[in-house]
Amino acid sequence: MPQLPTRLVEIVCDESGAEGEHLVGGETTVFSHSSIQLTSDEAARILAEVRERIGTPITTEYKSSRLMRNREVVTWLLNEDGPIHGVARVYLLDKAYFLLVLLVDVLMGESTYFTDLPGWPSATALRQARLLQAEGPRVLGDERWSTFGDAANRLLRARWRRDTGDPSEPMFTLLEQDRPNGLLGALRGRRERADAYRTWRDAQGVLATIDPLIPAVARTIQQWSDDGAAVAILHDETSALTPGRTALLRSQLRLSELRRIDSGTDDRIQVADFLAGIARRIAEHALRGVADPELAELLRPYVDPGSLWADEPSWSVLTSAG
Structure with a gap:
């Protein structure tokens, strides 16, 4: 037929x-x-x-x-x-929530955003991002939480000026200074994962966004x-x-x-x-x-x-x- x-x-x-x-x-x-x-x-x-x-x-x-x-x-x-x-x-x-979902996907999960759009985000990424959204302002305070968001955005985005230094540095410097527990504390131990992501992003060019x-x-x-x-x-x-x-x-x-x-x-x-x-x-x-x-x-x-x-x-x- x-x-x-x-x-x-x-x-x-x-x-x-x-x-x-x-x-x-x-x-x-x-x-x-x-x-x-x-x-x-x-x-x-x-x-x-x-x-x-x-x-x-x-x-x-x-x-x-x-x-x-x-x-x-x-x-x-x-x-x-x-x-x-x-x-x-x-x-x-919600752009701020989207940033957190991306962050936990890249640093804590299986980084499926760039490879499996129909299956993204996972239930785990959504749950962790919600926890982070609630935990962050309470632990860091509103001003430092805003600084954390700016730093996370810089880490994940493709375009950055090389003369401004390592895009991973601001976020992990903040986390080392505050040394929080919980999910923020877990993120603090993911510097190698962040550096691997940046290396991959630089190699992908404009295809990844x-x-x-x-x-x-x-x-x-x-x-x-x-x-x-x-x-x-x-x-x-x-x-x-x-x-x-x-x-x-x-x-x-x-x-x-x-x-x-x-x-x-x-x-x-x-x-x-x-x-x-x-x-x-x-x-x-x-x-x-x-x-x-x-x-x-x-x-x-x-x-x-x-x-x-x-x-x-x-x-x-x-x-x-x-």
Whole structure:
């Protein structure tokens, strides 16, 4: 019997909160990645409605930051009777927590992040990162915990100035000074593991990255292919999705095609930008403990339950699941 062709799902995607491998101390604390199944005609109608509701010329290209200043448009877009309900999803990632998951994966686990995206992160890495997130501020204090985060980010990221010294040094110097117990104490004994990681990273070049866009795209492909479909992605222009990284995603997941498109030339990407930016801002407010209950409730149907998030109070607000 001839094999039936695989069903193909085409989605458009965009992200918000992108700062590359800069995971802490930047302008944003949350990374969001939206994916929508949308035709060009449907997107054009959505943009026309947005412009009519805001009252600006048809030639204006909108960004989500402007939409957030118009609550009526945001509620219309997200409402269950709105134009993207049931055909859109958003993946949320707490950047500081992502950094800790990476850190324990590299120093304490099996370092599967760079080799097995579909299977990452392990339950052990998630548990240890949650413990570290709770333990760190209590043991080190808020200021030194912030210093620890900066040092961990420097250790894990690819780009660093060689004239600033060994990227492993700041984190292990801090741990030697404080000599904490618990998981922080266990990390203190992993200097050799850190040095081996840095040697490996330097040899990999740009193929390896801790840019959150890569696990976000991987999770997006998993979601849209969970019924066996192949996925074609039209993504807003980004330098992170290099040919090498795209090939890695294709080798591990049901990715048929990934094309990068300028948002100014495709209405669908602009709609994806709306959702990604709106979701990030709603999530950041929830993470800071100043959630907007109405907007958080409207966002809930879109939030990926597999998002990388550890803070239980804000997650409950965003998903109604403690």
